[in-house]
Amino acid sequence: MAQSVLLTGAAGRVGQAILGGLADDHEWRLMDRDPPTDDQPGEFVIGDITDEETVREAMEGIDVVVHLAGDPRPEAPWDSVLTNNIDGTQTVFEAAADAGVEKVAFASSNHAVGAYETDERTPEMYRSDDDYLLDGSELARPGNLYGVSKAAGESLGRYYHDEYGLSVVCVRIGNLTKGHPPIDYERGQAMWLSYRDCAHLFDRCIQADYGYEIVYGISDNDRKYYSIDRAREVLGYEPRDNSAEHADDDSV
Amino acid sequence: MAQSVLLTGAAGRVGQAILGGLADDHEWRLMDRDPPTDDQPGEFVIGDITDEETVREAMEGIDVVVHLAGDPRPEAPWDSVLTNNIDGTQTVFEAAADAGVEKVAFASSNHAVGAYETDERTPEMYRSDDDYLLDGSELARPGNLYGVSKAAGESLGRYYHDEYGLSVVCVRIGNLTKGHPPIDYERGQAMWLSYRDCAHLFDRCIQADYGYEIVYGISDNDRKYYSIDRAREVLGYEPRDNSAEHADDDSV
Secondary structure, X not given: XXXXXXXXXXXXXXXXXXXXXXXXXXXEEEEEOOOOOOOOOEEEEEOOOOOHHHHHXXXXXXXXXXXXXXXXXXXXXXXHHHHHHXXXXXXXXXXXXXXXXXXXXXXXXXXXXXXXXOOOOOOHHHOOOOOOOEOOOOXXXXXXHHHHHHXXXXXXXXXXXXXXXXXXXXXXXOEEOOOOOOOOOHHHXXXXXXXXXXXXXXXXXXXXXXXXXXXXXXXXXXXXXXXXHHHHHHHOOOOOOOHHHOOOOOOO | OOOEEEEEOOOXXXXXXXXXXXXXXXXXXXXXXXXXXXXXXXXXXXXXXXXXXXXXXXXXXXXXXXXXXXXXXXXXXXXXXXXXXXXXXHHHHXXXXXXXXXXXXXXXXXXXXXXXXXXXXXXXXXXXXXXXXXXXXOOOOOOOHHHHHHHHHHHHHHHHHHHHOOEEEEEEEOEEOOOOOOOOOHHHHHOEEOHHHHHHHHHHHHHXXXXXXXXXXXXXXXXXXXXXXXXXXXXXXXXXXXXXXXXXXXXX
């Protein structure tokens, strides 16, 4: 069923993957800091998520928020992730709760658990014959301050779910690349997310029923060390891609 | 062995419980925003943990940081916990790592997991005959934004341990009251922490060897729903008090 969806960070890579697959499937309100350079499949709000008033206005009449906005750089300095990712995400959750939004899908990241990739485990854990698997029930173990900020967003989501009844899904997004999986990069192949699987996964986040969830956002890669069982069970995620099958395939 | 310890938030209740028991056991550098009104068992630094330069200077020659400073109010508004608890704690960890400090004991809180106390579980979970037990391996489930900030501090600690080799213990402090356990308050009795057990627990945090730990800071209460097994095993914590035995006892 078509939903009224606010997409923050719409101009970023994840936003473009989502809109590439779902432009006609929902009623979109798109938000980003910079004005778009081409046609967009919905109303476009120019504004920063750290601007509370803009965020509150953007929530009006919205069923679902897909919250992607933030500093996306793994090496981002603390001050930036504190403001854009932690404080900005609180602003989004608070405004969503106040506006009576039903669901928030929050773009978390593999970097929230990046430090599980210890010297002892790598590179073996990136390979198909290795059994190591994270499933979303583990504690955050951030590999950088960006990852710390994403873990904080997950905790905020838990709080806004428990306190205000918001449905919240945190998607620990892997390595999103267009066309084909990363080449000569085992870690990237292990956590590859194809554009079409990304769009489908967020469509399920928009449509499925859930309370509070942490799921991994990757394709069904042979090399995976993130379980996608929870995304399958709770969201009905059915990925079509696998980095092992697309090494030289530009169609995904 | 006596250690050189920086105690942030020294003038607060937890700080006073620690100093009440351990004044002569370590070399203390005390830090708080307001000047002390009476004699102190060590050098006193007046300053705010959000002031990076003051924090960096206070770290010089320090073996262990006991980081208590922050807004302690469960009902504190977001802006305050963002600045004082999240940003302030990052400042402390960063400065500790840069200064070559060995260990940081971080005052987390029961509020980081307060929302496990659901309507279905309470008040039964506060009673001696109930088996429900959190052990520190569970995901944060904050009961308020203060709890969100404490969960963020735990993630920061995880990062500074993994990235810089700092030993970090996060103590989810229960209900610290002087003299006797809370009266007519089952939850408070379940998570009571006596002053002398508090001092002993932080002494163990100062002296024991560990990597990264999350432990509960409560006395050995019959009513407890927080396990103290990890604190016993890793830190050598040996609590002497139990709220069931001190209902009318002013000696603790």
